[in-house]
Amino acid sequence: GAVVSQHPSWVICKSGTSVKIECRSLDFQATTMFWYRQFPKQSLMLMATSNEGSKATYEQGVEKDKFLINHASLTLSTLTVTSAHPEDSSFYICSAKDPVSGSQQETQYFGPGTRLLVL
Amino acid sequence: GQNIDQPTEMTATEGAIVQINCTYQTSGFNGLFWYQQHAGEAPTFLSYNVLDGLEEKGRFSSFLSRSKGYSYLLLKELQMKDSASYLCAVMDSNYQLIWGAGTKLIIKP
Numbered sequence: 001g002a003v004v005s006q007h008p009s010w011v012i013c014k015s016g017t018s019v020k021i022e023c024r025s026l027d028f029q030a031t032t033m034f035w036y037r038q039f040p041k042q043s044l045m046l047m048a049t050s051n052e053g054s055k056a057t058y059e060q061g062v063e064k065d066k067f068l069i070n071h072a073s074l075t076l077s078t079l080t081v082t083s084a085h086p087e088d089s090s091f092y093i094c095s096a097k098d099p100v101s102g103s104q105q106e107t108q109y110f111g112p113g114t115r116l117l118v119l
Numbered sequence: 120g121q122n123i124d125q126p127t128e129m130t131a132t133e134g135a136i137v138q139i140n141c142t143y144q145t146s147g148f149n150g151l152f153w154y155q156q157h158a159g160e161a162p163t164f165l166s167y168n169v170l171d172g173l174e175e176k177g178r179f180s181s182f183l184s185r186s187k188g189y190s191y192l193l194l195k196e197l198q199m200k201d202s203a204s205y206l207c208a209v210m211d212s213n214y215q216l217i218w219g220a221g222t223k224l225i226i227k228p
Contacts, residue, residue, distance in 0.1 A: 010213075044164070
């Protein structure tokens with residue numbers, strides 16, 4: 001099946017710094033990628049939908065200026081957490097839609113996640 | 120390599136019981152998750168198993184056998200709203216999630 005990778009797997013940073021997380025679709029082109037955040041033992045929460053070549057669509061309550069998303073190519077989307085604070089510590093997961101393999105139901109492939117710890 | 124296997128699709132009848140299996144081979148193990156995902160929506164967390172045995176939560180139960188690399192999700196008293204995809208994911212030794220492709224569950228009246 002389709003593979004989605006994320007880099008880095010782990011990030012530990014100081015409060016106030018910015019962190020960039022990459023999400024790549026390795027063997028397919030994804031016009032749409034999604035960014036999720038998950039706190040321990042809670043559901044994945046959709047943060048934003050990233051469309052190649054256009055601005056991302058953010059979910060209510062997600063700060064656009066804090067979580068910068070860039071979907072510059074059909075295989076890469078980046079999430080930058082600007083001026084990170086301890087409350088931003090979480091597990092960030094991306095997913096990508098494969099328009100070729102998708103059937104009646106949207107087919108999303110999930111990345112392995114990036115664990116962010118802000119000190 | 121790391122691998123998660125689960126059936127692509129299953130069909131069951133409203134009111135019945137269905138068991139969705141998941142087998143895994145991963146480098147290390149830090150827990151197994153089950154998620155439910157309705158079409159067009161984000162996945163929602165169902166269960167987390169890190170120790171062997173059965174965890175029951177209402178109509179849903181999840182079982183884990185680490186020695187066999189095996190888990191199942193058991194859904195009882197099926198309702199039409201249970202029609203969804205069910206994703207199995209394992210957290211490996213690096214705390215990365217390895218995802219299964221999901222099992223599409225179709226509930227018939």
